[in-house]
Structures are given as C-alpha cells and as structure tokens.
Amino acid sequence: xxxxxxxxxxxxxxxxxxxxxxxxxxxxxxxxxxxxxxxxxxxxxxxxxxxxxxxxxxxxxxxxxxxxxxxxxxxxxxxxxxxxxxxxxxxxxxxxxxxxxxxxxxxxxxxxxxxxxxxxxxxxxxxxxxxxxxxxxxxxxxxxxxxxxxxxxxxxxxxxxxxxxxxxxxxxxxxxxxxxxxxxxxxxxxxxxxxxxxxxxxxxxxxxxxxxxxxxxxxxxxxxxxxxxxxxxxxxxxxxxxxxxxxxxxxxxxxxxxxxxxxxxxxxxxxxxxxxxxxxxxxxxxxxxxxxxxxxxxxxxxxxxxxxxxxxxxxxxxxxxxxxxxxxxxxxxxxxxxxxxxxxxxxxxxxxxxxxxxxxxxxxxxxxxxxxxxxxxxxxxxxxxxxxxxxxxxxxxxxxxxxxxxxxxxxxxxxxxxxxxxxxxxxxxxxxxxx
Amino acid sequence: xxxxxxxxxxxxxxxxxxxxxxxxxxxxxxxxxxxxxxxxxxxxxxxxxxxxxxxxxxxxxxxxxxxxxxxxxxxxxxxxxxxxxxxxxxxxxxxxxxxxxxxxxxxxxxxxxxxxxxxxxxxxxxxxxxxxxxxxxxxxxxxxxxxxxxxxxxxxxxxxxxxxxxxxxxxxxxxxxxxxxxxxxxxxxxxxxxxxxxxxxxxxxxxxxxxxxxxxxxxxxxxxxxxxxxxxxxxxxxxxxxxxxxxxxxxxxxxxxxxxxxxxxxxxxxxxxxxxxxxxxxxxxxxxxxxxxxxxxxxxxxxxxxxxxxxxxxxxxxxxxxxxxxxxxxxxxxxxxxxxxxxxxxxxxxxxxxxxxxxxxxxxxxxxxxxxxxxxxxxxxxxxxxxxxxxxxxxxxxxxxxxxxxxxxxxxxxxxxxxxxxxxxxxxxxxxxxx
Numbered sequence: 049x050x051x052x053x054x055x056x057x058x059x060x061x062x063x064x065x066x067x068x069x070x071x072x073x074x075x076x077x078x079x080x081x082x083x084x085x086x087x088x089x090x091x092x093x094x095x096x097x098x099x100x101x102x103x104x105x106x107x108x109x110x111x112x113x114x115x116x117x118x119x120x121x122x123x124x125x126x127x128x129x130x131x132x133x134x135x136x137x138x139x140x141x142x143x144x145x146x147x148x149x150x151x152x153x154x155x156x157x158x159x160x161x162x163x164x165x166x167x168x169x170x171x172x173x174x175x176x177x178x179x180x181x182x183x184x185x186x187x188x189x190x191x192x193x194x195x196x197x198x199x200x201x202x203x204x205x206x207x208x209x210x211x212x213x214x215x216x217x218x219x220x221x222x223x224x225x226x227x228x229x230x231x232x233x234x235x236x237x238x239x240x241x242x243x244x245x246x247x248x249x250x251x252x253x254x255x256x257x258x259x260x261x262x263x264x265x266x267x268x269x270x271x272x273x274x275x276x277x278x279x280x281x282x283x284x285x286x287x288x289x290x291x292x293x294x295x296x297x298x299x300x301x302x303x304x305x306x307x308x309x310x311x312x313x314x315x316x317x318x319x320x321x322x323x324x325x326x327x328x329x330x331x332x333x334x335x336x337x338x339x340x341x342x343x344x345x346x347x348x349x350x351x352x353x354x355x356x357x358x359x360x361x362x363x364x365x366x367x368x369x370x371x372x373x374x375x376x377x378x379x380x381x382x383x384x385x386x387x388x389x390x391x392x393x394x395x396x397x398x399x400x401x402x403x404x405x406x407x408x409x410x411x412x413x414x415x416x417x418x419x420x421x422x423x424x425x426x427x428x429x430x431x432x433x434x435x436x437x438x439x440x441x442x443x444x445x446x447x448x449x450x451x452x453x454x455x456x457x458x459x460x461x462x463x464x465x466x467x468x469x470x471x472x473x474x475x476x477x478x479x480x481x482x483x
Numbered sequence: 484x485x486x487x488x489x490x491x492x493x494x495x496x497x498x499x500x501x502x503x504x505x506x507x508x509x510x511x512x513x514x515x516x517x518x519x520x521x522x523x524x525x526x527x528x529x530x531x532x533x534x535x536x537x538x539x540x541x542x543x544x545x546x547x548x549x550x551x552x553x554x555x556x557x558x559x560x561x562x563x564x565x566x567x568x569x570x571x572x573x574x575x576x577x578x579x580x581x582x583x584x585x586x587x588x589x590x591x592x593x594x595x596x597x598x599x600x601x602x603x604x605x606x607x608x609x610x611x612x613x614x615x616x617x618x619x620x621x622x623x624x625x626x627x628x629x630x631x632x633x634x635x636x637x638x639x640x641x642x643x644x645x646x647x648x649x650x651x652x653x654x655x656x657x658x659x660x661x662x663x664x665x666x667x668x669x670x671x672x673x674x675x676x677x678x679x680x681x682x683x684x685x686x687x688x689x690x691x692x693x694x695x696x697x698x699x700x701x702x703x704x705x706x707x708x709x710x711x712x713x714x715x716x717x718x719x720x721x722x723x724x725x726x727x728x729x730x731x732x733x734x735x736x737x738x739x740x741x742x743x744x745x746x747x748x749x750x751x752x753x754x755x756x757x758x759x760x761x762x763x764x765x766x767x768x769x770x771x772x773x774x775x776x777x778x779x780x781x782x783x784x785x786x787x788x789x790x791x792x793x794x795x796x797x798x799x800x801x802x803x804x805x806x807x808x809x810x811x812x813x814x815x816x817x818x819x820x821x822x823x824x825x826x827x828x829x830x831x832x833x834x835x836x837x838x839x840x841x842x843x844x845x846x847x848x849x850x851x852x853x854x855x856x857x858x859x860x861x862x863x864x865x866x867x868x869x870x871x872x873x874x875x876x877x878x879x880x881x882x883x884x885x886x887x888x889x890x891x892x893x894x895x896x897x898x899x900x901x902x903x904x905x906x907x908x909x910x911x912x913x914x915x916x917x918x
Contacts, residue, residue: 201740201741202740202741202780203740203780204753204762208760208761208762209753209762209763210761211759211760211761211762212753212759212760212761212762213761213763214761215758215759215760215761216759216763219758286721287725290722290725290726291725305636305637305639306636306637318639318647320647323650323815323817324646324647324650324651324817325643325646325647325650326643326644326646326647326649326650326820327639327643327644327646327647328644328648328650328651345637345638380758382758382759385760385761
C-alpha cells in the first residue's frame, strides 16, 4: 500500500504525473533539490466481521505475502517468535540503538490474544526523495506551486492534486489485489490509514476503522472518521436502491427499527430510505420482509448481516454468510483525505498526531489518549527523542492491559483489547525536523 | 407545500401517524390540550436556470394556481396591482392594523425588476393546533415523549419522527405536483424552505437556494445550505455512473477542469469522478469528449448545462436545452433538515431566525444581514412588536437598492437584486410567546 501511495505522489511531484500503470520499484531516485515526499505510515488492520469472514492465514499464501513484522523493528528470528507469542503479548518497538524513524516518530505494537495466528496489523514508515523532471505531454509543468493549472478554467490546487493521487493510490491498490488474488490465493481484506507529509501539509487518508487524531495543546482534532454501516447508511442504501440486482432478492435497501415479522404484513411500521435522516411510517409489503441491507447499532451494526466496516482494500471474494451474494460491490476502497497545514500553527514538542488500529480505539477514547499524551510526554525532556516511542508503548499497554482473572484486564477491571494493537505517534513540533 | 408539511406533522402528532394518502383539509381540529404544530413559513423561489428553463406564467394555469400574494398581506385589488408593479417595486408587509403573525414574526417582500411577469416567491405562515388521539394499529402511542419506540430495538426519537414527517412531506408534495401537472398544465418548479416549531425545537428544512440563518447575540448560525451542481457534485456523478442511461450518451459523469477538445484524444488530463475530492490524471478517451454532467463554478455552475439548483419541487418536464433528455431524475426533492433546540439557550429579543429567498442572498452576505439585524433592532424598543417587520423591510430594501443610473443600485453603486425578494424575521426571544 505504501509503495502505491509513494509511487502515486512521487509521480505527481516529479512529472505532473499520470497514474503509474504498474507497481513501481520501491526505490525512487534521490535528489537533494526536490521536496521529500514523506509517507510516514500505513498501519492496517483487518475489518471486523461477523460470521465466517476470512482473512487467510499467512501460511496458505506465497512467500511474498508470508508473515513478517515491520522492518524498522529489526526483529531477529528469536525476536519474531517472541512478537508472535499470544500468551506473553510483549510490546514491540524499534530498538533504541537503531536508526530513528523520521521526525523521531514513535511506534509500538502488540499481537492479539489468540483471535488469529499472526498479528494482522502491518506498518511501515519511510522518507522518499523524488527528483523534479520535465513535464510530460500537455500536463502542467509545475503543479506544486499551488496555482491554478488552467488559467480561466476551474482552479486545481496543488493540495487537490495530492489528495487525488492518494485517492487513486487506494483504488489502484485495490485493483492490484483483485489481480493478484488468483495467482496467490490471497483472500481477505484490510483497512488502510496513510499519512503523507508534503510541502508543509500533512495528508491523512483513511479507509476503514483505524483512526487518527491530533492532540495539540491538549485539544483533540479528529483527522479521520470511521466507515461503518451506520455512518455510510445512505450511501449503501442508495446503491441498493439504484442497483437492486446487487441485493439478490435477499435484502431490502430500507431500514426498519427492528426485524419485520411476516404477521405484520399490511401493518404500518417506521422506516428510513436512502434519502431520509428521520423516520416515517409505511405499510409493510412483501419485500419489506427481506433482511435489511443495514442493521444493528454501534459495534453491532452490520451490512448484509456480515461486515461491520464498509471501506477498505481487498475482500474481492467476500460473500454473504450462507449465500453466494457478493459483498464487494458495497465496499468502497476510497479513503477520506483530511489535510492539516503545519504552517498555520506554532507547534510545540508535545503536539502529536496519533494513529491507531481498531485494537487501540476499541477500548480507548480520544480523551484518554489525550490524557496519556500529557502524562507520558511531561515525564520526559522536550528534546528527548525517545519520548514518542514511550508514548506509543504507553498507549498500547493501556489498551492491552495486564493478565488477570483469566483475561487481559485494564486497571478498572474491564477487559482490555484482545485484538492486534498498533500505534504511531508523530511529533508535529518535536526534535525531528520537517522543514 | 405548507399544507402538506402541516398535514404530515399534524398526522404524526395526532395519531402516531402514517403518511396521509391524500391532501388534507387545511383546517385541522383545534385542541387546547395538544401541542401547537407551528410551521411559521414557507417562502419559495424558482430555481436559477440557464437557457430556456420555463416557469409557466400564471395566466396559463387554472384558478387554483393563479397569481396571488400571501393572504396575511391583506392586499386590496389596488394593493395587489401596486405590489405587481415592476417599475415602482414597492416593499410589501402585513398592515400594522391587522392581526400580527405568530410570535410577531416580521415579513417583507418585493417583486422583481421585470425578469418575470409576476412575483414568483410565495410565502405563508400559520399556527396549527392538533388534537391528541388514540394510536392506530401497532404504532407507538406516544412518540412525542422523545423515548425509544421499540424497547431493545433501534432508538427512534421524537425529533427523528418530525424530521421524517417533513422529509416525506416534501416528497409527497413533489409527487402531487407530478400528478397535477397533467390536468392543470403547470410547468416549472420551485425551491422550498420550511420552518416548523414543535415542542421547543425549530426544524428548518431546505431544498433549493433559499437560505436561513440564526443571528444570536451577533453570532451567525447557518440553518441551511445551498444545493448546487458544485455542492452536490458527487451525488450527481454517482447517479450518472450507476445509471449511465440517464446521461443519454450526451454527457459524461466525469468532471474536467475545462472542456476537453477532440484533438486532445489520447492525451492526459485532470479529472474527478464520483468518489474523488481531489484531481488526478487520465488518458482522454472518446466518451470523455461528451459534455460534462457538472460544469462551471460558483453562480455559473450548471448541471447538464441547464440548471443551477439541484433540489426542489416540480420541474417534472424539464429537459436539457436543445435535447429531449429529462433532467428530473437528477433533481432531489428531499430537504436537509436542521434542528435548533430553543431550550438550550436563553434568547433575548434581538435573537432572530432570518429566512430569505435567493433574491436576498444574491447580493447580501450573512455578515451584512447580522449588521442590519443589530442596526435596525437597536433603533426600536425591545418589546415593540413592529421591529421585526421593520427589520425584514430593511433587509429587502438593502437587497433591492434604489433606482439610479438606469438600474436598481446599492449605496456602493453595485447593482441591487433584480429578482423577487422575500424575507421572514422570526424572533427567538421576542415579544411573541412560544411556550
């Protein structure tokens, strides 16, 4: 995924860029004159699923898709075994002795408590340099000036070109997974949360249930939102309404507050369609007895009674439980991209961008993260580059808990997260430099 | 329109209600025990159109649709002629001597400077009392308690029932206009902006280019947004993508920063599709040479090169200029409904909800409206009920301007609005009572 985003952004910056038709070499030419295209991270986590949704175990796939952990963890074979231990659940971070991540970014992860054989989160973090080169046929030569590309035409800003490159990167990645699934027997899918830094702006692109927030002077700024059957209800219902064949005669695109019973035929019941935010009454007809496309609330919300996350990559073969109806047409691989301009605020070393997979957010609120940011960073010198990894570790530990009463439990005795947990902490005004 | 909303809300409150299958009598039974369903206003204005879009002159339609002004203006035949005079453009308001509008709501209107024979805005304002009665088959008996309708089911709040009733009222009104156009030869369409007060909350429903703002202690709170080919681009593109037959081989659902030239076939150009907010490059293919579904910017944005407003009622026969392709499938009759809880703030007599048709907003900013609110209201005693009509008149006059240099001009010598202008000013903490 990161290669794809890097490639798209690099292509954009270096050539005024057409989307690359093929995956590119991860090694792009270095240049000191060109701006760094810096996609700090791409943790991913599998979408939550009810029923038999299947992310294939790594051993069934080819070596290129076999189990590994982020290279920046520099795990020895023994270290890899310890990271893979569901009983100990040791928190992993890059070694103090190694090369630091860009901007002294902090990272920590822990494996799940047994729900899957391996840690299904994956992360990477890299600095990429791209060289400026001559424009290709007819394309604007310098889109990076933030000017309109077409005088007296619709204005196209540099920022919207970066956003478009990232959006397309997600789509191309999804298409690539569709192509590769045949040769490699790769099933399943994943979410993706990507951060790109370029020319003073941070771009946060999210498709799925990972989450990013900025904690700035104690204030919380959400940098992503979740995509669930609840938050995407109207998009899903509109698709089912316009393409009823996708519902296969098994589902209705209408939503009801509860399952309609056959004996209620002809009676009135509340409903919502693809255009409505409120509820109104309708007379129950035969096709209202079908299972609703969207049902349930909160963490129990499901689309087609199967999946709880409505955006992400892959899952091309996912089908409704005990049916052959494909789910993929309703899943979107497009991220929402939010832009944060670093130059609009004087950041201090305690201002951070926190990325976490669903394992973190399942048991941790935004406010709890902000409190941990304050608590941990104040215990370190502002110029100590290890403070961000210490913070990432504290966040992972706080979500994992400790083994007690035959389970992983938090200090308040509630259950900790049994899921894989991965956290990046990117300092926005720290000892690292991005200027 | 108001009858339809009133009927839907009254039905909801009185019966736990199914949508009324037929238009109801405007006179609903009074009751002192039931809460007042109070839809203060529904001004409307025709959608802006490029080309030959046609709102039929009133004389071609039957008497029930013939020209009239709001009954609360109490215009004599002579007064009606003066209100209809494009040269004088006298500002009309309810007479001081008559019965005040509910809550001492202020109102003023003025006819256009000649763009259409009659004033095409229409307004009404009424208090409706509905009686509580027994629940119908299987429906919850008391949805007005703000509680869940189905224990251990999805929660349905009283507020969401009112929102749903208003949403459906818009849809039913649109369907009614479709039925009646055959018998009455009614062409054209309109926007609708509706305010309903019920049980401490104000519901503002908008479909079109009218606009509502609250000015509270000098602060501006937008209560509606405009629906244009720009703000609804992704909805329109998604529909064109999923139902390409609606584009008739004449349009492409893709957007380009400028019109693509035939000689650019095979070259790369920036584009956006229904999923993208940013821009990316694609190779120009033959069907990209079609006219774009959405084009232009700002006030010049058009859908299918024809219409600049993408939500409203009617326009069932509207077709693309010099084509037979219907536009209606892309127009939505659903409003966005915003809810404002009057009980969450201690309002003073200077806090107002201002509704205006596009004639006001074409030449007046939110801030200018707020400044006029401050200037006019401070010149009157807080308990003078005529101050809100004085404010509505000042807003209409400020948008109309005065005749000078062969045109209607504002003090800064810019052109005033030549459109019909209608303004309601609803006091939120004024001498009227809503408790």
